[in-house]
Amino acid sequence: MKNLVRFFLVIAVSSALILIAISSLNSSQGYSGGNTLTVYNWGDYIDPALIKKFEKETGIKVIYETFDSNEAMMTKIQQGGTTYDVAVPSEYTIDKMRHENLLIPLDYTKLPNLKNIDKRFMDLPFDPDNQYSVPYFWGTVGIVYNPSKLNGKKITSWNDLWAPDLKNEILLIDGAREVMGMGLNSLGYSLNDTNKEHLLEAKNKLDTLTPNVKAIVGDEIKMLMANEEASIGLVWSGDASEIMSENEHLDYVVPKEGSNLWFDNMVIPKTAKNIDGAQKFINFMLDPKVAAQNTEYVGYSTPNKAALKFLPKDVVNDKRFYPSPELTKKLEVYENLGKKNLAYYNELFLQFKMHRK
Amino acid sequence: MDRKLTGNLFKIPYYLWIILFVVGPILLVLYYSFFDIEGHFSLTNYQKFFTPVYLKMTFSSFWYAFLITAITLLISYPVAYLLTKTKHKQLWLLLIIVPSWINLLLKAYAFLGIFGTYGAANSFLKIIGIGQKQILFTDFSFVFVSVYIFIPFMILPIFNALDELNPALIDAANDLGASKWTTFRRVIFPLTIDGVKSGCQVTFIPALSLFMLTRLIAGNRVITLGTAIEQHFLVTQDWGMGSTIAVFLIIAMFLIMVMTNTRKRGV
Numbered sequence: 001m002k003n004l005v006r007f008f009l010v011i012a013v014s015s016a017l018i019l020i021a022i023s024s025l026n027s028s029q030g031y032s033g034g035n036t037l038t039v040y041n042w043g044d045y046i047d048p049a050l051i052k053k054f055e056k057e058t059g060i061k062v063i064y065e066t067f068d069s070n071e072a073m074m075t076k077i078q079q080g081g082t083t084y085d086v087a088v089p090s091e092y093t094i095d096k097m098r099h100e101n102l103l104i105p106l107d108y109t110k111l112p113n114l115k116n117i118d119k120r121f122m123d124l125p126f127d128p129d130n131q132y133s134v135p136y137f138w139g140t141v142g143i144v145y146n147p148s149k150l151n152g153k154k155i156t157s158w159n160d161l162w163a164p165d166l167k168n169e170i171l172l173i174d175g176a177r178e179v180m181g182m183g184l185n186s187l188g189y190s191l192n193d194t195n196k197e198h199l200l201e202a203k204n205k206l207d208t209l210t211p212n213v214k215a216i217v218g219d220e221i222k223m224l225m226a227n228e229e230a231s232i233g234l235v236w237s238g239d240a241s242e243i244m245s246e247n248e249h250l251d252y253v254v255p256k257e258g259s260n261l262w263f264d265n266m267v268i269p270k271t272a273k274n275i276d277g278a279q280k281f282i283n284f285m286l287d288p289k290v291a292a293q294n295t296e297y298v299g300y301s302t303p304n305k306a307a308l309k310f311l312p313k314d315v316v317n318d319k320r321f322y323p324s325p326e327l328t329k330k331l332e333v334y335e336n337l338g339k340k341n342l343a344y345y346n347e348l349f350l351q352f353k354m355h356r357k
Numbered sequence: 358m359d360r361k362l363t364g365n366l367f368k369i370p371y372y373l374w375i376i377l378f379v380v381g382p383i384l385l386v387l388y389y390s391f392f393d394i395e396g397h398f399s400l401t402n403y404q405k406f407f408t409p410v411y412l413k414m415t416f417s418s419f420w421y422a423f424l425i426t427a428i429t430l431l432i433s434y435p436v437a438y439l440l441t442k443t444k445h446k447q448l449w450l451l452l453i454i455v456p457s458w459i460n461l462l463l464k465a466y467a468f469l470g471i472f473g474t475y476g477a478a479n480s481f482l483k484i485i486g487i488g489q490k491q492i493l494f495t496d497f498s499f500v501f502v503s504v505y506i507f508i509p510f511m512i513l514p515i516f517n518a519l520d521e522l523n524p525a526l527i528d529a530a531n532d533l534g535a536s537k538w539t540t541f542r543r544v545i546f547p548l549t550i551d552g553v554k555s556g557c558q559v560t561f562i563p564a565l566s567l568f569m570l571t572r573l574i575a576g577n578r579v580i581t582l583g584t585a586i587e588q589h590f591l592v593t594q595d596w597g598m599g600s601t602i603a604v605f606l607i608i609a610m611f612l613i614m615v616m617t618n619t620r621k622r623g624v
Contacts, residue, residue, distance in 0.1 A: 215576020
């Protein structure tokens with residue numbers, strides 16, 4: 001009994017000490033003042049030096065918090081409680097948040113740097129007229145592959161994956177839209193197709209891919225591909241650039257039939273308290289030099305046209321991450337298909353997962 | 358009178374807990390299971406459950422849970438028996454239990470490394486001349502890791518039952534001329550059956566709804582009801598269908614509890 005009391009006492013005292021340490025550290029860095037800005041972003045998705053620069057220029061203290069899925073982020077914003085001033089959701093989540101009134105419209109007079117953004121990436125269906133959001137990074141869905149393990153064979157199209165000599169060589173990301181999209185694209189259908197016959201056809205085609213599929217995994221795909229666990233992976237371009245920086249044998253391709261085009265955009269959620277600061281932050285991130293520096297750090301594709309000239313030539317001319325205009329035309333942004341269609345996509349995806357070799 | 362009142366007062370937190378965290382959630386799950394994806398009251402979810410897709414999923418959940426429980430029991434019973442014979446049995450028991458203090462997710466990630474194409478397991482297979490094999494993302498790795506995770510939970514109740522066994526009974530069996538096998542079959546095993554039952558219970562029930570391992574270790578090549586519930590709640594946001602599967606899972610768990618109930622045995 002005495003031991004138990006002592007045990008709890010030690011835990012309580014050490015927790016209290018840690019709490020005191022945190023609050024004293026925070027106040028010594030000036031976090032307690034009123035002029036703070038809470039940025040809610042994906043992990044490791046900004047150059048920390050830029051946050052320092054923004055703080056120096058504006059005198060606003062930035063509190064940087066991270067999330068690892070759109071759903072988790074949206075739930076936190078729905079619940080309120082924490083004041084997030086700027087968030088960076090993906091396009092389909094922006095559409096949902098817009099419809100659930102979780103966003104505050106942007107004030108264009110305070111965002112002069114918006115002119116730097118490539119017109120191609122503005123006024124898209126998930127946010128018409130960019131009323132609520134500004135592109136932060138963009139990318140594609142494609143195939144990361146290991147030419148040395150494929151005897152120098154090149155992958156250029158979705159249909160290449162169905163080759164019989166690729167038994168057990170493919171890892172797929174665990175996403176219904178991505179995998180079903182691959183099936184649809186390989187048949188020449190749209191990624192946003194809702195025709196049940198087309199979807200069933202795509203699912204049946206995917207079933208024939210089963211012998212080549214080694215596994216359907218989540219975020220571990222980055223580690224598994226870098227460790228050469230398989231020679232082909234279906235991934236987002238952002239993950240691909242991360243994988244390729246860890247293992248330089250790998251290459252990335254956006255299949256010629258077309259694929260998905262995704263966006264992570266900056267928004268001001270309903271929870272914002274420092275709206276003025278949020279506008280300043282968004283405008284700061286749109287500055288060409290800042291965007292270029294951020295792009296070099298993060299390694300994703302920037303939508304900032306003016307920033308391209310501040311980036312190294314081999315980055316900008318890399319067709320894998322800045323695809324040619326004719327390929328870009330074939331890329332589609334996911335539309336919000338509604339719950340019912342999404343459920344059908346998931347139902348078919350579940351059936352595909354259950355299809356055994 | 359007074360005493361009765363305070364006695365009832367003490368019961369309040371207990372009942373509150375049961376209502377808020379046991380009865381309430383189950384009723385909510387039941388309630389949600391009657392709504393289709395568009396929020397209309399209907400029985401479509403139940404109709405959908407009795408289609409080949411979900412029945413196959415139910416079957417595979419039960420099959421893998423059975424495999425995992427059976428193998429875990431086969432390993433755990435002899436281990437528990439040997440443990441009771443060792444000198445420092447509490448120390449050995451502790452060593453077996455320590456791994457269960459480590460988070461399941463961390464252990465799963467460790468197995469990704471061990472079982473990978475260039476992992477320790479494959480290096481070993483190469484050295485002994487069998488050559489590289491695909492271990493990760495197979496039925497074998499899924500069952501192996503699950504068994505590894507459940508072993509401590511199976512050993513503990515069996516060990517306790519064996520430890521409480523009166524050694525005089527075994528001596529008596531020997532004196533009466535029973536062979537070692539007969540002693541085990543007729544004396545030791547029947548007297549420790551309660552430990553075996555509760556061990557199977559704490560293995561089979563969680564094994565039915567394993568979902569994280571199905572993705573990490575089996576690469577979604579094994580789909581259980583747990584996987585489907587996770588997907589319906591987090592991705593599709595079809596809470597109705599997710600709840601319907603959960604209802605069937607709760608019924609299955611309840612039936613297993615009744616079947617392995619240790620208390621109502623006659624003398």
